[in-house]
Amino acid sequence: MKVLVPVKRVIDYNVKARVKADGSGVDLANVKMSMNPFDEIAVEEAIRLKEKGVATEVVAVSIGVKQAQETLRTALAMGADRAILVVAADDVHTDIEPLAVAKLLKAVIDEEQPGLVIAGKQAIDNDMNATGQMLAALLGWGQATFASKIEIEGETAKVTREVDGGLQTIEVKLPAIVTADLRLNEPRYASLPNIMKAKKKPLDEKTAADLGVDVSPRLEIVSVKEPEGRKAGIKVETVDELVSKLKEAGVV
Amino acid sequence: MAVLLLGEVTNGELNRDATAKAVSALKSLGDVTVLCAGASAQAAGEAAATIDGVAKVLVAEDALYGHRLAEPAAALLVGLADGFDHIAAPATTDAKNIMPRVAALLDAMVISDVSAVVDADTFERPVYAGNAIQTVKSKDAKKVLTIRTASFDAAGDGAAAPVEATAKADDPALSAWVADEVVESDRPELTSAGRVVSGGRGVGSKDDFALIEKLADKLGAAVGASRAAVDSGYAPNDYQVGQTGKVVAPELYVAIGISGAIQHLAGMKDSKVIVAINKDEEAPIFQIADYGLVGDLFATVPELTEKL
Numbered sequence: 001m002k003v004l005v006p007v008k009r010v011i012d013y014n015v016k017a018r019v020k021a022d023g024s025g026v027d028l029a030n031v032k033m034s035m036n037p038f039d040e041i042a043v044e045e046a047i048r049l050k051e052k053g054v055a056t057e058v059v060a061v062s063i064g065v066k067q068a069q070e071t072l073r074t075a076l077a078m079g080a081d082r083a084i085l086v087v088a089a090d091d092v093h094t095d096i097e098p099l100a101v102a103k104l105l106k107a108v109i110d111e112e113q114p115g116l117v118i119a120g121k122q123a124i125d126n127d128m129n130a131t132g133q134m135l136a137a138l139l140g141w142g143q144a145t146f147a148s149k150i151e152i153e154g155e156t157a158k159v160t161r162e163v164d165g166g167l168q169t170i171e172v173k174l175p176a177i178v179t180a181d182l183r184l185n186e187p188r189y190a191s192l193p194n195i196m197k198a199k200k201k202p203l204d205e206k207t208a209a210d211l212g213v214d215v216s217p218r219l220e221i222v223s224v225k226e227p228e229g230r231k232a233g234i235k236v237e238t239v240d241e242l243v244s245k246l247k248e249a250g251v252v
Numbered sequence: 253m254a255v256l257l258l259g260e261v262t263n264g265e266l267n268r269d270a271t272a273k274a275v276s277a278l279k280s281l282g283d284v285t286v287l288c289a290g291a292s293a294q295a296a297g298e299a300a301a302t303i304d305g306v307a308k309v310l311v312a313e314d315a316l317y318g319h320r321l322a323e324p325a326a327a328l329l330v331g332l333a334d335g336f337d338h339i340a341a342p343a344t345t346d347a348k349n350i351m352p353r354v355a356a357l358l359d360a361m362v363i364s365d366v367s368a369v370v371d372a373d374t375f376e377r378p379v380y381a382g383n384a385i386q387t388v389k390s391k392d393a394k395k396v397l398t399i400r401t402a403s404f405d406a407a408g409d410g411a412a413a414p415v416e417a418t419a420k421a422d423d424p425a426l427s428a429w430v431a432d433e434v435v436e437s438d439r440p441e442l443t444s445a446g447r448v449v450s451g452g453r454g455v456g457s458k459d460d461f462a463l464i465e466k467l468a469d470k471l472g473a474a475v476g477a478s479r480a481a482v483d484s485g486y487a488p489n490d491y492q493v494g495q496t497g498k499v500v501a502p503e504l505y506v507a508i509g510i511s512g513a514i515q516h517l518a519g520m521k522d523s524k525v526i527v528a529i530n531k532d533e534e535a536p537i538f539q540i541a542d543y544g545l546v547g548d549l550f551a552t553v554p555e556l557t558e559k560l
Contacts, residue, residue, distance in 0.1 A: 026379075124380070133349065137354075137357045138356055163346065164490065170427050242545050245543050
């Protein structure tokens with residue numbers, strides 16, 4: 001079974017996002033970029049399925065700017081077999097919307113015919129939490145989002161999901177889309193020899209136009225601003241003082 | 253203008269808080285019709301009918317909707333979408349699962365986690381873990397939204413709106429429910445609790461997390477955790493407060509052994525009163541706390557539990 005893993009190049013999760021002075025977005029020029037952390041978990045899970053003999057090939061796909069090549073090389077260094085880059089924007093500040101990403105991924109999937117797609121549940125830049133679900137809808141496939149455990153059993157995937165109040169286990173018919181939550185696994189670090197090897201693995205490049213998909217946005221970004229700040233209050237010295245302050249504030 | 257709102261129904265029961273907060277976010281856009289779907293949903297529908305601002309309730313009762321699977325729920329919503337300009341749901345894990353699927357089926361771009369409604373086409377939402385607020389204007393004919401409940405006050409009670417049954421949609425038969433593992437708790441639900449006590453990496457172990465729970469029980473509070481505490485295995489994932497977990501806005505939020513990473517602050521900074529207890533006086537959590545106590549949590553938290 002072929003497993004396809006979409007990965008996104010995003011601002012590194014350790015970097016504080018800063019809003020540009022003109023209010024058009026977050027400044028991404030000369031900022032450290034990395035693979036979206038949830039996508040790293042998805043790549044790790046696909047590689048583990050291959051190591052268990054369940055998956056035969058792991059294909060990483062990225063939709064975005066040319067620089068997303070680096071993100072795909074990371075996936076290859078972790079253990080993906082090959083990669084596909086769909087160039088859909090020139091400016092690093094252009095965020096392709098999940099609906100357009102899902103349409104592009106559908107076009108790639110129509111060619112590649114994977115048996116399973118594992119995606120991150122959410123990108124840490126636009127925080128939409130949508131691409132996997134939208135892709136499942138466009139393909140007419142089942143979806144198992146926010147996965148903390150995946151077991152492939154013949155023609156179905158048994159997936160445990162992180163939901164409000166606990167866990168839910170469902171079975172989805174394959175092919176299906178699974179989106180990865182935090183506790184699915186701990187992604188490995190790529191070793192230096194594997195980073196060197198990844199440079200020789202195949203990385204195909206296409207454009208959105210090649211796939212015949214219109215990526216023009218449905219949501220116009222009117223403005224981006226800093227959230228309202230919250231002021232620091234006071235420090236108390238003792239528990240007694242804290243208790244009396246909380247009583248004064250009427251919250252206990 | 254008319255709004256179709258997916259009510260949050262779990263095992264036949266309406267989550268009134270989440271649903272009423274979504275109603276208050278949306279009622280300026282037009283008549284709100286609430287859809288309650290479930291294996292049993294009539295009682296939930298009757299409860300939803302009494303939320304102020306609800307014009308009508310649709311009840312879809314069928315075993316197909318009993319476990320909130322995304323594919324049948326999305327098919328049901330898409331089948332009912334005619335005549336509605338906005339299709340929305342409170343941003344619970346169920347809705348985050350269902351609504352993007354609905355949007356894609358309608359060829360619309362979902363607008364997730366709406367924190368303010370500017371007008372019928374324009375919405376605010378947090379991005380970059382709450383480090384920026386984006387205002388977006390949708391060009392889609394039908395807008396599909398999820399509502400960040402912590403940003404809105406719950407609508408009150410009103411006169412009962414009419415409740416009608418609606419037919420089920422075809423079963424896409426793509427997935428099946430196997431089991432639920434619900435954490436049984438006498439504590440209030442995290443996202444609607446008036447008080448929340450959360451522990452972070454500073455708590456140090458799963459066993460010591462009991463300190464957090466004892467204080468929470470003394471206060472009648474829900475228990476939360478930072479992502480660091482969840483990743484370290486001290487607390488289950490559904491305790492997680494933050495951009496990748498739950499967003500809360502209680503009257504009182506007590507952060508214990510939590511440094512205050514941006515991702516955590518995004519999930520709790522709208523709380524009314526924030527208390528921070530941390531041994532590191534430079535911890536960023538103190539920059540947003542109303543009352544900060546620098547000290548060893550293993551001494552101060554039991555003392556606080558005793559003195560409250």
